[in-house]
Amino acid sequence: MIRKAVEKAIVNQIKNEEHSSRLYLAMASWCQVKGYPGAAEFLYRQTDEERMHMLKFVHYLNDRGGHSILLELDNPTADYKSLSDLFEKVMKHEEFITSEINKLYEVSLKEKDYTTGSFLQWFINEQIEEETTVHGILDKMKLAGNDAGGLFHIDKELSALAAAKAAAGTAAV
Ligand code: OFO
Secondary structure (H helix, E strand, O other), rough: OOOOHHHHHHHHHHHHHHHHHHHHHHHHHHHHHHHHHHHHHHHHHHHHHHHHHHHHHHHHHHHHOOOOOOOOOOOOOOOOOOOHHHHHHHHHHHHHHHHHHHHHHHHHHHHHHHHHHHHHHHHHHHHHHHHHHHHHHHHHHHHHHHHHHHHHHHHHHHHHHHHHHHHHHHHHH
């Protein structure tokens, strides 16, 4: 039977992943209506990936004898100043998720739950990849500045990135 402290921390992470999924859905919708179809494609893919992360936690906790319950969520932000403002917020959110995964890992070690520690390794590695991808996108956006042509190309690249990740069966970020 999983320890209560670990169960509580996983339930909190289920909430974080569900929030990630809703946040990227809201962002994808903004990109779609603002004329960034590639960024929208990228983020629509990401919303599915975050739901998959949530389900991984749900199944894991239930399989270990706990109970995955869903907590109340805040509404995601619906408006962004620009495409780069939106991706700055993706970066901040991914950094937050990394710190939350690290906290959960600490709880598992404190409770001597090494099975959960091992389960979390996948998420720890995933966060490294996600942060690296978003850093790369932001670097390109900084170079493009407010140049419409530059942003057009970045949007095309995001579409290609989403398609490549879909073909490889991996996360968009
Ligand atoms: Fe972005 O990895 Fe889950 O939240």
